[in-house]
Amino acid sequence: MDYRRRYEEWLNGEYFDEATKKELRDIINDEKEIEDRFYKDLHFGTGGLRGIIGAGTNRMNKYTVAKATKGLANYILKQEENEPSVVIAHDSRHFSREFAREAAAVLLSSGIKVYLFEDLRPTPELSFAVRETKSTAGIVITASHNPPEYNGYKVYWKDGGQIVSPVAEELMDEINSISDFSGIQCLDGCSLEDFHNFHMIGEELDRKYFDKVKSLSLNPEVIKEVKDIAIVYTPLHGSGNMPVRRVLKEMGFENVHVVPEQEKPDGSFPTVEYPNPEEEESFNLALKLAKKVDADLILATDPDCDRVGVMVKKAEDEYYKLSGNQTGVLLAHYIFSSLKKKGMLKKDSFFVDTIVTGRMTEKIASSYGIETISTLTGFKYIAQQIKELGDKGGRSFVFGYEESYGYLTGNFVRDKDAVIASMLISEMAAFYKKQGMTLYDALMKLYEEYGYHREELLSIVLKGKEGAMAITNMMDVMRNNPPKSIAGMKVCEMRDYLTYEGPVKLPKDNVLYFVLEGNDWFAMRPSGTEPKLKIYIGVSDLSLKAAEDKAKMLMAGIKSMLGY
Known part of the structure; x- marks a missing residue:
């Protein structure tokens, strides 16, 4: 059925209410809008x-x-x-x-x-x-x-x-x-x-969930010992306000400041362009409050509170925004090291990430004898591995994350959980503060030990039917004519996940993954939820600046190749 016929059926059908029909009558002379609304499901x-x-x-x-x-x-x-x-x-x-x-x-x-x-x-x-x-x-x-x-x-x-x-x-x-x-x-x-x-x-189930979340605390004593740790939190007008604040309060964090302009639920998200903790702009109001109260840590959760973004104090009145990978690295090391210290790290433990997640955490996991399982993008695939290896295989899941700010530990939730992550990040900040360190200091120490890694993400937004066709064309060009080198770096391997058979059995997916010399990499995939082509890169080098420079060079080469 073509889009125009669908439009007419909605406009004239008895099943559709008058408000719907009025909205459709208002676009009767906008053929492009009609097409976009009805050309597909x-x-x-x-x-x-x-x-x-x-x-x-x-x-x-x-x-x-x-x-x-x-x-x-x-x-x-x-x-x-x-x-x-x-x-x-x-x-x-x-x-x-x-x-x-x-x-x-x-x-x-x-x-x-x-x-x-x-x-x-x-x-x-x-x-x-x-x-x-x-x-x-x-x-x-x-x-x-x-x-x-x-x-x-x-x-x-x-x-x-x-x-x-x-x-x-x-x-x-x-x-x-x-x-x-x-x-x-x-x-x-x-x-x-x-x-x-x-x-x-409501409340009865909330209580069970909160108790489970708090049971994941690894070093609860440090919260009592570091009472002066100051936390700024923003739910970005979403669903995190009640659960995150409640869990932090019940855990003993007494110095939590909520951004007042972003506290109440509001579907218009009036204070941000995008209610996305991946975007630095979403931290503007929180950062202003953090400087006012001299906060050690800033947390921001997205509207459905499954992702959390983090800013940490770097120096006096200066804050550093952690990437999703950097937060994952810190949480992984904190969880692995705490479990080992307590004698709770089992030999069959496994960690789950995605193929577009930075590779530094795999090094950390390996140093603790933990196997890394890499899945396709989407936390549902991480949950699938927990089910297959944990529930059915009897192994011990310890941590999972994806670079897009989603983290999970424990065995009672099967999706990324910003309530759990917010609690553990706050506890981790207190843990390091007790040692006279910020989370930025802790990250630099991990870089010194495991190598300097840098990851970047480029999202090319192409809306509508024409945009979808352009994304398909870019993927086809790269798939059929893969580059031999990019930005002066040799391409050693291309993995097309529509056909690739790796060590972990994965569903077929429209992802291209390029392995470069020195185990650097980049990947391309159309977003499954937004009109975007996403390009991920991961590099490492002998210093943080060298890694940052290499990442910029690689991203510039990819942009040039795609004509973007």
């Missing part, structure tokens, strides 16, 4: 269903949410489980609560039990809730760190991890088989509360 990527809020098949709205949920309901019912159930959570974005209730309505109408959080909650708590309630699946309404015009829909399976193959493909087939929106049953005038199998959840 939203699809599942590394983060599930995600798109701009609005009317259309290529937009996030109550109809696309209902369709995805009906597909999920059909898939669950085909599993023929006794009393299937689904947990639903949401963040602070526009229409998140409405989309969550719409999903609940479709599930209840299909005879499936629903647990809905009473208010916004972090994505990792949804993962915990699926496991705790022994539910069949979970849904979280969020677009993570995307701009405010976006929202999204992520599906979790009974292990608490995001869906992976073959469930992902089978679920998508169910969703795609639904061609008639009017066939999606809903509540027929009833409210959610009228259903006996509808349950609102």
